[in-house]
Structures are given as C-alpha cells and as structure tokens.
Amino acid sequence: MNAREEILGRARQALGDVTVADPATDVPVTRPAPATGPATPAQVDLFAERVADYRAVVERPTVLTAADAVLAAVTGASSGTRRILVPPGFPDALVPVDDRVEIIRDGPTVTTAELDTCDGVLSTAAIGIAETGTIVLDHGEGQGRRAATLVPDLHVCVVRVDQVVAGVPEAVAALDPSRPQTWISGPSATSDIELDRVEGVHGPRTLHVLLVGPA
Numbered sequence: 001m002n003a004r005e006e007i008l009g010r011a012r013q014a015l016g017d018v019t020v021a022d023p024a025t026d027v028p029v030t031r032p033a034p035a036t037g038p039a040t041p042a043q044v045d046l047f048a049e050r051v052a053d054y055r056a057v058v059e060r061p062t063v064l065t066a067a068d069a070v071l072a073a074v075t076g077a078s079s080g081t082r083r084i085l086v087p088p089g090f091p092d093a094l095v096p097v098d099d100r101v102e103i104i105r106d107g108p109t110v111t112t113a114e115l116d117t118c119d120g121v122l123s124t125a126a127i128g129i130a131e132t133g134t135i136v137l138d139h140g141e142g143q144g145r146r147a148a149t150l151v152p153d154l155h156v157c158v159v160r161v162d163q164v165v166a167g168v169p170e171a172v173a174a175l176d177p178s179r180p181q182t183w184i185s186g187p188s189a190t191s192d193i194e195l196d197r198v199e200g201v202h203g204p205r206t207l208h209v210l211l212v213g214p215a
C-alpha cells in the first residue's frame with residue numbers, strides 16, 4: 001500500500017458511519033457583538049506593546065512631531081540618499097523634505113522593477129488591532145497597492161491612535177469586506193529548515209510603526 005492509498009483508506013474508514021441519507025445540518029453560531037467606539041488608552045498601549053513584540057520598531061509621536069518622526073524613520077543611520085516610495089493619498093504634511101531623501105511618487109508608470117530600487121515605502125493604515133498587534137491595510141488613500149508595501153525593504157506605517165480597535169471582531173466589523181486587505185504582524189519573517197528565523201523573504205525586513213496621538 002502506498003501513501004496515497006493509505007490516506008484514502010483512513011478517510012474512508014472515518015466516513016464509514018456516514019450514510020447518504022444523513023442530512024446536512026447547519027449549526028447556528030452566536031457570536032458576541034463587537035464593541036464599538038475608540039480603543040481605551042490601555043488598549044492603545046497594548047497595541048504598541050504587541051506590535052513591538054513582533055520585532056517592529058514602534059514610536060509614538062504626536063501630530064505635531066509626526067513629520068519629524070517619519071523623516072527620522074526613513075533616513076535612519078544611513079548617510080546616503082534614500083529612495084522612498086510614497087503612495088497616492090499619503091498626507092503631504094508627512095512626506096519628508098530633505099536632501100537625504102528622494103521621493104518616488106507611486107503610480108501606474110512605476111514598475112515592480114522600480115519598486116525594487118526603492119529603499120522604503122511610506123503608508124497609512126486602515127486599522128490597528130490591539131489584541132494581536134496587527135495592522136490592516138485596505139489599500140485605500142495613503143496605503144498604496146499591495147506590491148508597494150511588500151517589495152521595498154523598509155515599511156514606515158503611520159497609524160493614528162483613533163484607528164486602534166480592541167480585537168479582531170471589532171476590526172472585522174469596521175473593515176469593508178469588499179476591499180482587498182493586507183494584515184501585517186511585524187516584519188516579514190519565516191524559518192529555515194533548522195527553524196532559524198529568516199526575515200525579509202516575502203516582504204520588508206524592517207517595519208517601523210508610528211502610532212500618532214493627539215498634540
């Protein structure tokens with residue numbers, strides 16, 4: 001008996017007591033209604049903590065210092081010019097204006113090969129989930145297309161405090177299911193055959209989250 005026959009044999013054995021006449025039964029599932037309203041300060045703190053647990057860099061500027069924080073995040077310790085991709089709709093007030101930064105405005109003419117020449121990308125977010133430390137992009141204004149936030153090696157993501165929700169049910173209730181979504185939990189990471197962590201295989205190696213609060 002080969003492996004295929006063995007697997008099929010186990011499946012048939014498991015289904016042995018199921019008759020053709022057995023009706024399909026739908027089981028009602030009652031889920032609690034998701035909470036509404038903004039996250040509490042404690043939930044915002046939890047979001048920052050959980051995002052950092054995923055090895056992301058987390059900073060908490062105010063609306064008055066956010067532009068400086070974006071500039072510092074994209075330049076980092078680099079002494080050379082950095083090519084930074086900016087998606088349509090990203091707030092102009094947060095776009096760095098500095099000799100060390102070359103701004104690439106994303107659009108239909110920017111190819112995937114050109115994305116690969118960018119050192120980083122800026123984006124906003126649709127929502128942040130405190131319980132899991134997850135950031136969700138629905139690729140609306142300021143968030144860019146999916147490839148734009150996956151190809152450059154640095155992703156600087158701006159999340160407003162009022163975009164943080166308590167948990168996944170609250171996020172699902174708030175998100176538009178008809179829009180494409182990208183759920184991000186830390187920098188891109190996987191493990192090799194010896195279970196050593198390898199970062200950057202499928203996306204940015206560095207996720208820099210700016211959790212922007214009021215002034």
